[in-house]
Amino acid sequence: MSAAMPPDRLRARYLVETPLDPAAVAEVMAGEQSSGTFVRVEGETDALRERARARVESIAELAPAQAPSLPNAWLQRKAQGGPWRRAQIEISFPVDNIGANLPTLAATVAGNLYDLGEVTGLRLESLQLPASYRRRFELPRAGIAGTRRATGVARGALVGTIIKPNVGLSAEDTAALVGRLCEAGVDFIKDDEVSADPAHAPLAQRVPAVMAVVRAHRERTGRQVMVAFNISDEADAMRRHADLVEREGGSCVMASLNWCGFSAVQTLRRHTPLALHGHRNGFGALSRHPMLGISFQAYQALWRLAGVDHMHVHGLQGKFAQADEEVVASARDCLAPLAEGVDDRVMPAFSSGQWAGTVPATWAAVGSDDLLFMAGGGILAHPDGAAAGVASIRQAWAAVRAGMTLEAHAREATELARALSFFGRN
Structure with a gap:
């Protein structure tokens, strides 16, 4: 149109x-x-x-x-x-x-x-x-292609997870957990929306501690894990936090869009070259009543004008209230240009209750792996450990790309077989 x-x-x-x-x-x-x-x-x-x-x-x-x-x-x-x-x-x-x-x-x-x-x-x-x-507004600095370059993942869904527990861990404990997640093979790690600059793990301590681990992992393996640090705050503080992440070699920051506001997010976008991970927490207050508020298409259009690179869409068969049809439509909105001739697509971030078993529905609905597929329990609660959890999700994506059922691929993919057996009972 x-x-x-x-x-x-x-x-x-x-x-x-x-x-x-x-x-x-x-x-x-x-x-x-x-x-x-x-x-x-x-x-x-x-x-x-x-x-x-x-x-x-x-x-x-x-x-x-x-x-x-x-x-x-x-x-x-x-x-x-x-x-x-x-x-x-x-x-x-x-x-x-x-x-x-x-x-x-x-x-x-x-x-x-x-x-x-x-x-x-x-x-x-x-x-x-x-x-x-x-074109008069901000464009993504990273978007889909830039996120892939920053992580070195040229094809396939980016497999990510969320730091849990989301509050209470010290900076050192958080860094140790990030180290374990890096070793497990994730591409992307994000802070939780309720953990930004707490007294027990202030960003001034947490960012250097975490990035030291990320850099060491890169030197050992050549893999650059993207960490989305939650820097939600007032505008001047977010600029300072973004500068810290950039000095430490980070590639991504996260903001709670609804509570930071358009002006603060635009200010942040103009200030930093880092990928901007847009978290939509609170969107339900604007959208859940069918005769009130704003649909995701209009919502994400406004935030894309602020220059975000990733947008949360929740997950299929997940723990939140949205119907799967709404999640699918939201992801497709993110993957569609806002205007003819402008490549401003952003990477949809799937999360909430995701594991290897929700991959087929995601692939069938979206028809693309230009997405962040984030699993908490689906990785960290795998019976054989986090590395097996990551492997099970990658195996599930390999299966759907090849046109195979998960059950068929699981005959030669042990981690996937264990995930289907364990999570399928829950």
Whole structure:
């Protein structure tokens, strides 16, 4: 769709629920988020509206709801009842209203829309940008190709894990665990989102301790393990932490996107050449209700404009609430360019309850191994140890790439056979 878009407008698609005429509500939405309010005001000329007003591009009415999804005092005051009509509404916005300003872009396509009195449900479903506008924002510094170069993994999924326990380990204990994980053969190790700069393992101690182990492993084996240090903090602190990681020879930092915010992540992206691992913790608060918030397509589009290199999508058959279909769609969104002619694809990070047995579903759904496949228990709880856990996952990926079932490949792959026997009972 971006190829056919005019260069001066971007488009957002919404799912809306309302007891009113959806066409009238769409006009309210367009006016509220561009040139107008509920009445025409001084200075709001026809010429200004023609230049700056958002436009309703399409309305597709859907089956109505039996009851309102969300409470609404405005409608109650008006004694407005149902039926509760639902529609997909597409609105285009002039890019000149916004400029290359990510917080204002988010405020424009979302913002006050969620508070409109006319709606009992509203969800931003997708965001589509003209290529010229997309190029005004940050691009990934590493992305898929750069992540592969940094880890030396030219093909196949990158096998990763998460440092557990996620809190309580000292800097020295963390480094020792990283050493064991490096020896086990992982490509990628990340901090947990709740462990950033704790008193028992401050980054000033943890980064040098961990990177000394990573460098020693590289000197022995030639393999460069990527470690995503969680540097989530205020902007100046994140820049200092990123500088430390870079001085120590690291290749990746991680930020909790929702809590750091667009401006801080953009500041970090512009400051450091390191790969930026985007953790979406908190996304469920924005997305789990089907008639409220933001879909992953629009969410990841905004964060990719901030220049992240990796995006979490959760995992298939995992421990979280998302349906597998949503996880698959999220990964495909990450692997699709935001605009025609711009290679800004980012690497989806699968995690939560992943092990060798979830590889076939992942491969079948995504059709690519340009991804981070992160397993905690699937590696560390393998009955024959972490190295066998890593081997079992690599064997599972080899099987699906060759068109084999895991059971067939397990006849000649001991670690995979043990994983299927052990985890398959759980």
